Amino acid sequence: MLSIGNLTFASPLVLAPMSGISDLPFRLINRSFGCGLAFTEMICARSLSHKSKNSLKRLSTTTDDKPLGVQVLGDDPDVLKRALDILSKYPFDIIDFNAACPANKVVSGGRGSGLLREPVRLQGILEVIVKYTGLPVTVKIRSGWDETSVNAAEIALRAQDAGVKGLFIHGRTRMQGYSGSVDYNLIREIKTALKIPVIAGGDALSPVLIRKIFDETGCDGVTVARGALGNPWIFRQTAEYLKSGVVPPGPDVNEIARIMKKHLASNIAFYGEETGVILFRKFFGWYTKGMAVKDLKARAFLASTGDEMVRLIEGLEEIT
Numbered sequence: 001m002l003s004i005g006n007l008t009f010a011s012p013l014v015l016a017p018m019s020g021i022s023d024l025p026f027r028l029i030n031r032s033f034g035c036g037l038a039f040t041e042m043i044c045a046r047s048l049s050h051k052s053k054n055s056l057k058r059l060s061t062t063t064d065d066k067p068l069g070v071q072v073l074g075d076d077p078d079v080l081k082r083a084l085d086i087l088s089k090y091p092f093d094i095i096d097f098n099a100a101c102p103a104n105k106v107v108s109g110g111r112g113s114g115l116l117r118e119p120v121r122l123q124g125i126l127e128v129i130v131k132y133t134g135l136p137v138t139v140k141i142r143s144g145w146d147e148t149s150v151n152a153a154e155i156a157l158r159a160q161d162a163g164v165k166g167l168f169i170h171g172r173t174r175m176q177g178y179s180g181s182v183d184y185n186l187i188r189e190i191k192t193a194l195k196i197p198v199i200a201g202g203d204a205l206s207p208v209l210i211r212k213i214f215d216e217t218g219c220d221g222v223t224v225a226r227g228a229l230g231n232p233w234i235f236r237q238t239a240e241y242l243k244s245g246v247v248p249p250g251p252d253v254n255e256i257a258r259i260m261k262k263h264l265a266s267n268i269a270f271y272g273e274e275t276g277v278i279l280f281r282k283f284f285g286w287y288t289k290g291m292a293v294k295d296l297k298a299r300a301f302l303a304s305t306g307d308e309m310v311r312l313i314e315g316l317e318e319i320t
């Protein structure tokens with residue numbers, strides 16, 4: 001059973017924050033297949049403190065969208081406090097601090113995984129957040145900056161000392177980005193050393209790989225990121241696999257088309273037709289991964305109305 005602070009979740013499978021992806025429609029689709037906790041995409045504290053329209057849109061949530069963590073990116077304690085003031089008006093359950101993002105423009109400003117190079121400063125920032133908010137605070141880290149400076153164990157202990165209630169760790173260094181092997185041994189060492197829950201991530205791409213993460217790290221939960229792109233069924237399949245030891249069959253094309261239509265409708269309701277359809281284009285590609293539908297995919301990348309996109313989805317049912 002995964003618990004963070006005074007919260008207990010129905011499943012230890014967590015939908016990871018993904019920038020440009022983890023919006024309300026995406027979260028609701030994944031929740032309908034049993035993810036136990038979800039996060040907003042990362043929100044820049046400075047943009048939020050200026051009440052930028054984009055940041056505020058990313059805070060949108062509904063009563064079905066629970067339990068929900070909001071992920072904050074930043075490094076200036078005063079700016080973070082202003083952002084937390086705004087966040088306190090929303091029904092979030094967890095404040096997660098991002099010390100993991102590898103993007104150049106983020107780390108060059110000393111934020112995201114750039115903070116892994118400054119453990120003392122990171123601890124200080126976490127202390128400020130913990131003191132300032134009444135919600136449980138978690139932190140997302142990577143294994144270190146590069147292979148010569150793997151310091152997640154030190155960072156994890158500092159985070160725990162700062163009063164953080166849960167540690168999310170992607171077991172790759174900043175320099176690895178999203179490729180190369182994930183260091184599950186390191187996560188196991190950290191899990192053994194900490195009192196707070198450790199939620200592991202990195203290559204949670206299938207039920208079998210997720211079970212491997214639980215087995216190899218002894219972690220309390222697993223975050224699923226890329227494995228959930230166009231594949232919300234991963235949550236239900238993994239839960240069944242963890243229980244029975246048998247991976248249930250994947251969805252057939254009719255079920256995939258049903259969920260695609262639901263996701264598209266939810267996107268259009270949330271963003272309006274133009275943006276909702278544009279943002280759905282990449283999901284068309286993910287939902288149809290592995291299907292021999294090159295032509296439909298190419299047309300989906302040009303579709304601009306909801307009707308057009310629905311016709312392409314229905315085309316999947318006819319072809320396969």
Ligand SMILES: Cc1cc2nc3c(=O)[nH]c(=O)nc-3n(C[C@H](O)[C@H](O)[C@H](O)COP(=O)(O)O)c2cc1C
Nearest residue numbers: 016017018019041042140170201202203204225226
């Ligand atoms: C497109 C994309 C966007 C991401 N955005 C975020 C983010 O906003 N915050 C964050 O902490 N991690 C972000 N991540 C990292 C994931 O949460 C996760 O830690 C990483 O993808 C490793 O898990 P996986 O190998 O199962 O995909 C992102 C990953 C991807 C692929």
